[in-house]
Amino acid sequence: MYHLVYVSSATVLFGESDLMALLAQSRGKNAGLGITGMLLYKEGNFMQALEGERGAVLGLMDTIQADPRHHGVIIVEQDESPRRQFGDWSMGFRNLDDPALQTTPGYSPFLNSPFTGEVFTGDEGRCWELLNLFRDTM
Numbered sequence: 001m002y003h004l005v006y007v008s009s010a011t012v013l014f015g016e017s018d019l020m021a022l023l024a025q026s027r028g029k030n031a032g033l034g035i036t037g038m039l040l041y042k043e044g045n046f047m048q049a050l051e052g053e054r055g056a057v058l059g060l061m062d063t064i065q066a067d068p069r070h071h072g073v074i075i076v077e078q079d080e081s082p083r084r085q086f087g088d089w090s091m092g093f094r095n096l097d098d099p100a101l102q103t104t105p106g107y108s109p110f111l112n113s114p115f116t117g118e119v120f121t122g123d124e125g126r127c128w129e130l131l132n133l134f135r136d137t138m
């Protein structure tokens with residue numbers, strides 16, 4: 001098992017329907033590739049965790065990296081892992097701009113952190129804290 005976490009910035013405005021279309025496309029393809037993970041969206045930036053067989057994860061990452069809908073992709077962490085963290089989701093998703101999520105327990109220290117390399121590079125523990133927080137409330 002292999003996992004990878006990156007942050008990136010949208011190049012186009014993603015409304016709720018654009019996010020849902022992206023998810024529908026992703027979930028279908030990920031299921032076929034045996035990939036699971038989590039996508040978070042906040043103020044025009046993405047954080048995504050992908051996990052699965054190494055070749056599948058890296059191959060999909062090449063495709064995602066080339067997607068013109070975002071840019072500035074920064075891989076925060078990638079490594080072998082003993083087991084899946086997001087096994088229940090071909091792609092879990094949270095739009096953190098949703099006001100209802102602002103009061104999620106444990107989220108307050110992240111409220112003012114944009115999903116940028118500046119904030120998360122070299123601090124993958126913080127990335128995982130955030131991903132797990134929303135995984136555990138899905």
Ligand SMILES: Cc1cc2nc3c(=O)[nH]c(=O)nc-3n(C[C@H](O)[C@H](O)[C@H](O)COP(=O)(O)O)c2cc1C
Nearest residue numbers: 025026027029030046048063064065067069070091
């Ligand atoms: C932020 C972001 C996350 C994405 N996540 C996935 C994903 O998890 N799985 C996926 O198949 N495509 C994902 N995509 C879409 C891919 O870039 C690509 O459009 C899609 O896989 C279709 O590829 P194809 O040309 O091979 O059909 C994502 C795109 C963006 C912008």
